[in-house]
Amino acid sequence: MSDTRAAPQVVRYSERLWVPWWWWPPGLAVAALIALEVNQGVRALPNWVPFAVLLPVAAAVLIWLSKTEVRVISPGTGHPAGETELWVGDAHLPVSVISRSAEVPRSAKSAALGRQLDPAAYVLHRAWVGPMVLVVLDDPDDPTPYWLVSCRHPDRVLSALRS
Numbered sequence: 001m002s003d004t005r006a007a008p009q010v011v012r013y014s015e016r017l018w019v020p021w022w023w024w025p026p027g028l029a030v031a032a033l034i035a036l037e038v039n040q041g042v043r044a045l046p047n048w049v050p051f052a053v054l055l056p057v058a059a060a061v062l063i064w065l066s067k068t069e070v071r072v073i074s075p076g077t078g079h080p081a082g083e084t085e086l087w088v089g090d091a092h093l094p095v096s097v098i099s100r101s102a103e104v105p106r107s108a109k110s111a112a113l114g115r116q117l118d119p120a121a122y123v124l125h126r127a128w129v130g131p132m133v134l135v136v137l138d139d140p141d142d143p144t145p146y147w148l149v150s151c152r153h154p155d156r157v158l159s160a161l162r163s
Helices: 021-041 049-065 106-113 154-162
Strands: 009-016 069-075 085-088 091-094 098-104 122-124 132-137 146-150
Touching: 009 154, 021 049, 069 154, 085 146, 098 106, 098 154, 106 132, 132 154
Parallel strands: 122 146
Antiparallel strands: 009 069, 069 085, 085 091, 098 132, 132 146
């Protein structure tokens, strides 16, 4: 009988890219305003139905926008054969294919996402997160030249990748 349990992993860094707290009041206010309009336009509905439907939808959208997570994971102590990986959402990248990495400050973000952007690059951009991490790949089997990923603490991501 084979052992099908997952190998233990050590999370070196983890960060969820939450929307800012100040998006919640306007998001819920817009949902309430639309619910009020529906309430006034459709008299056959009970007054509470548009609010009961649209406010949870607005909350679900804000939570869905916050679902992306940036992680650096290394294998556990009992499994030295594994390799440290950068996980961004569902995509992952082993550290062995990274040739260089750097921080992209907020001031250089528009240039990195504008004219200088390679169309083959893997980009995970969240407008509400200022800085980014640039990870240049050296993998002949992968046509992706680099990853450009939003994160709030690029120095922590880079130190977790390098250690």
